[in-house]
Amino acid sequence: MQPITDRPIRWGILATGGIAAAFTEDLAAVEGAVVHAVASRTEAAAREFAGRYGIPRAYGSWGELAADPEVDVVYVATPHSAHHEAAALLLEAGKAVLCEKPFTLNSGQGAELIATARKRELFLMEAMWTYLNPTVRRLTELVADGAIGEVRSVQAEFAFAGPTEPEHRLWDPALGGGALLDLGVYPVSFAQLLLGEPESVQAWASLTDRGVDANTAVLLGHAGGATALLHCSLVAQSGQRAAVHGTEGWIELERDFFHPTGFTLHREGRDPEPYRSAPPTGQGHGQGHGYGPEAAEVVRCLRAGLTESPYVPLDSTLAVMRTLDAVRERIGVRYPGE
CATH class of the missing domain: 3.30.360.10 (Dihydrodipicolinate Reductase; domain 2)
Structure with a gap:
């Protein structure tokens, strides 16, 4: 990956549930990050989420988000069973990915995602916030x-x-x-x-x-x-x-x-x-929900052109x-x- 040093890191949010909402709220406090787009399986859900958080683009399919050339990295917040499908789609489209835990349903799926990311030299990380706390x-x-x-x-x-x-x-x-x-x-x-x-x-x-x-x-x-x-x-x-x-x-x-x-x-x-x-920013006491450190680590890695975090x-x-x-x-x- 080429380092992104001359502009904010543009995020996509895939899914519109409670964890996606909490992460989006915390992302607003992360320096150098902006939320550019959100996708859901229905356009109505994506539009409601986008309106709630002032997100410029709302997509009614994952494929549209994956195809958006102005999205640098996507946070995957789907149910566990969809992590592999969503992350694989995004990696094949050339996107960096932060995928919620558990990374996949099983190690076979996880190995496939890692192999794809390494072959395409793309950033990939599990959203294991504990490791960045x-x-x-x-x-x-x-x-x-x-x-x-x-x-x-x-x-x-x-x-x-x-x-x-x-x-x-x-x-x-x-x-x-x-x-x-x-x-x-x-x-x-x-x-x-x-x-x-x-x-x-x-x-x-x-x-x-x-x-x-x-x-x-x-x-x-x-x-x-x-x-x-x-x-x-x-x-x-x-x-x-x-x-x-x-x-x-x-x-x-x-x-x-x-x-x-x-x-x-x-x-x-x-x-x-x-x-x-x-x-930390994004963890309780008026400072969010706790997702700030992991989002900041993704931004740091993309700024440095890293394809994985040394901490995760x-x-x-x-x-x-x-x-x-x-x-x-x-x-x-x-x-x-x-």
Whole structure:
């Protein structure tokens, strides 16, 4: 990709749901970014969204957005099951892509997208906002510097009592429903950020009568003996916390570990050391929803002519997808068409 240095980065938004709206609102605060177009499966939905946010162009098909020569990068916010189709269309049209998590339904689809992006030398990134969160970035720096010694265990949980209506997307296998892909991707991604890809994957889940997971536990085994104990659920409430345990101390992340504003470092013989960061642009307290850092990283990469972010590398994204595949194999979840 040629660096874009002489003008704002022009964004397209693909889909018009709640996450697309939140991202668009946060994008307004990102320097060097403008929203140029939005697309939906219906022109009416695209026009309503465009009117709400003052977006110049509204398209009633994904193909029209992909063909717009003035769009540099597209944010894909469709249901999980459409990520591969949408991103593949955009990459074939020569667009840079930021694709919501989970990257795809499975690692095979993910590998196809990555191969296309690399062949065409196009930017591609999963929208894993956790990896760009300033607090998480600081945590990984401390761990890399040996603040808690060698990491031996990671624990993370993401659970809430989900919607009760059976037709909701979270319960629909055709839309990639279930706790694992919607919520479990965060604990898995967090664990692999610190420990890398596991050597062993064990899992158990309770499944709905439609065949998606409602309550899932995962145990990962890593080289050298480190472990990760992870949980995701659509039928239980949790503190959504995480902890990293090392040979010389541990770090506890407060609620919402996947986009935190603080943690506490514990080391033997010292008082607890709290770390708090100001909410980044696009994260709570009047500063948006939390998508600002990932959007800013895309802008930075396109300015530099990079085809992937060093903070959300494609190989790491694919490694997470392989782990999710292994978990689904263990618990017996398979989506239509696989």
